[in-house]
Amino acid sequence: MTDSPRGAARTEAIMRTTLELGREIGYAKLSIEAIAARAGAGKHTVYRRWPSKGALLLDSLLHLHGAVLDYPDTGDLLADLRTQIHAAVDLLGNPPFGPLYRALIGEAQHDPGLAAALNERFITPQTELTVARLRTARDQGLLSPAFDLDLAMAVLSGPLYFRFLITQEPLTHEYVDRLLLTLFGGLGA
Template structure:
């Protein structure tokens, strides 16, 4: 039989996370407090602190409890199409509430709280990075990308502009922007003719 105490604890945790999300959307992360979350969830603040040692870690769990709609790469044999599919999903997610504004606040908090930064990297950024690199590596092994292309650099080039627009310039993240970015990147990643062979054909 299921442990009723564990079930109640899970339900209470879910209630607290929902309360944190509701308040963050209503008043903003800067005004979020453990006390306010506890009051909204109908629990004592010590109940919250037993689960999370800081509001930053509570907020992290709350944001990551939201459904991202799936950001794993497929392998259809067309690496450009597969990368574009995930990047379009990502910009759609980041470009609208609730995920976009909440994620901005979460990244901001990570700049000041090493625990939040480490947990965000471990639980969200690193898995996304690994998935993208695995898809690019597969394409490289299949000869779709230049054999000497730096895949880590490719990932930085793909993700960096998104974070720059999201966090710095706050310009819109559009499908057209993604298409321009992918065209620029994959033009440099495409297999190139051997220089010696090219020179010999002149």
């Protein structure tokens, strides 16, 4: 991507258009040509920056919505997890992010490059943030020294992705609270 103001404005317009058009017509009907036409850019301009509509969608989602999922560290592990996961389910439960992210995950099943980019740029950083927050709690004595941080991350994210991708039941704050209680409720017993 270019550093010039004109290039940055064009990039921003292309990414916003991707989300707008994706929301309107869905990922399956989304095309680079339609995005370029609506954004007032040439399709070659788009293809020079993004090799596929999946790569463009990933950049668009992360650029326009990525900072929402930063972790707080108030010293209260459950409150911090609740705050971050509530923000995640709010993001996933609403257009344009939720439906387009679901489509992106589907596309990643058939596109190894997109799968690698999704893991590298979104899944792994979010996992590292969660594990770091759990590690801090463990180091503060809030969790057992034997508490398996990576497995806890899988247990936290698995039910959310199961609902989001498989059953497509709503992701709610109440569900998150039940999940956290199930995982961490027995720690004080």
